[in-house]
Amino acid sequence: MVHPTTTQARPATAAFIPRALTGDRPTGPLHLGHLFGTLANRVRLQNQGVELFVLVADYQTITDRDSPAALPADVEGLVADYLAVGIDPAQATIFAHSLVPELNQLLLPFLSLVTLPELLRNPTVKDEAAHAGMGALNGLMLTYPVHQAADILFCKATSVPVGADQVPHVEQAREIARRFNRRYAPERPIFPEPQALLSDAPVLLGTDGRKMSKSRGNSIALSASAEETARLLRGARTDSERHVTYEPERRPEIANLLLLTALCEGVDPHEVAEQIGARGAAALKHRATDAVNERLRPIRARRAELTRDRAYLRAVLRDGTAVARELAVRTLAEVTEAMHTIY
Numbered sequence: 001m002v003h004p005t006t007t008q009a010r011p012a013t014a015a016f017i018p019r020a021l022t023g024d025r026p027t028g029p030l031h032l033g034h035l036f037g038t039l040a041n042r043v044r045l046q047n048q049g050v051e052l053f054v055l056v057a058d059y060q061t062i063t064d065r066d067s068p069a070a071l072p073a074d075v076e077g078l079v080a081d082y083l084a085v086g087i088d089p090a091q092a093t094i095f096a097h098s099l100v101p102e103l104n105q106l107l108l109p110f111l112s113l114v115t116l117p118e119l120l121r122n123p124t125v126k127d128e129a130a131h132a133g134m135g136a137l138n139g140l141m142l143t144y145p146v147h148q149a150a151d152i153l154f155c156k157a158t159s160v161p162v163g164a165d166q167v168p169h170v171e172q173a174r175e176i177a178r179r180f181n182r183r184y185a186p187e188r189p190i191f192p193e194p195q196a197l198l199s200d201a202p203v204l205l206g207t208d209g210r211k212m213s214k215s216r217g218n219s220i221a222l223s224a225s226a227e228e229t230a231r232l233l234r235g236a237r238t239d240s241e242r243h244v245t246y247e248p249e250r251r252p253e254i255a256n257l258l259l260l261t262a263l264c265e266g267v268d269p270h271e272v273a274e275q276i277g278a279r280g281a282a283a284l285k286h287r288a289t290d291a292v293n294e295r296l297r298p299i300r301a302r303r304a305e306l307t308r309d310r311a312y313l314r315a316v317l318r319d320g321t322a323v324a325r326e327l328a329v330r331t332l333a334e335v336t337e338a339m340h341t342i343y
C-alpha cells in the first residue's frame, strides 16, 4: 500500500497521466533499506500501469564526492540493481541526469523562484551546512533541492515514491511548480504539483541500530553474498535481555532484526518475536539471515547475470535517456514560450 502525504492539486486544463519519478545517487550498491523503503513501491506502481521514470542522479554525486572515476561502475551497478528488483525497461524509463541538457536548463528559471532562507531551512541542506560549516558549503549543495525539482518537474511527474527524508524536497518542487505557474503561466499552468508517495513499511535501521546507510558500513547490499549477509547479521548489535520481544521504542536493535525478518518473510514482527522468544538473539540472527538470503536469492541471481552483460546495462540507460530527453525538450519548449524567451 502506498498513500499520498500531501493533497494533489493539478492544473485543471492538463490531461491527467499518472506518472511517477524517483531516483538514486549512484554512490554504491542499493541495500535492504532501499528495497523496503522505495524499490518495492516502484515495482508496484509500474505493475499498476503507472508510467515510471527512474533517475540515476549522477549530477547529485558532484555535490560531495570527489571520485568521478568510480561513476561508470556505480552507474552500471545501480541499473543492475533496478533491473534485478523488477523494474522493467520495457515499461519504465531509466535515465541519467547528466545526459539530459534540457532538464538541467530548467535549473536556471527555478533558481530565480527560491530564496536563500528557504534553501537554508531545508532539513537536508541544514544538516550538510552543519556538517561542512557554512563556509565550505558549495553552491550546488545549497541548491540541489532546486535541481531535484527540475528532475521531478521536467517530466511533469504527479507522484514521487521516496523515503521520508526526501519529503522536504518534494515540498520544494511543489512550491516551485506553483510559483512558476503563477508567474509565467497563470492562464494555462505548465507544471502539475507532484505528491510524495511514502512506503508503508516502517523504517529499517542498520546493523548498528543507526540509520541504514551505504557510507556507514551498517547496511546489507542487495548484491551482498549469502556469507557476507550472515557475517553482517552475526555482528548486528542486540541488547542484554535474553527473551526476544518486539518493542521498537525500548529495544530498537532487537525490534529491527525482527522487522527485517518479518519484511523478508511477509509476516508480522510480533509473530516472529513469539516464535523466537526464549531462544534469544542468536536464534533471531539465524532466522534473520535465512530470511534475508531467501528473499534476496532471486534478486542476486538476476543481478549476477545482468552484471555479466555491461553492454546491455548501458543500452538500457541510453534508451531510457532518449525517452527522457524527448520529454525534456518538449517541456523546455513550453517553458521557453511561457517565459517569452523566443526571439
Ligand code: TRP
Pocket (backbone or CB within 6 Å): 021, 022, 023, 024, 025, 055, 057, 060, 148, 151, 152, 160, 162, 166
Ligand atoms: N536525492 C535523492 C536521494 O538522495 C535522489 C534523487 C535525485 C531523487 N533526484 C530525485 C529522488 C528526484 C526523487 C526524485 O536519494
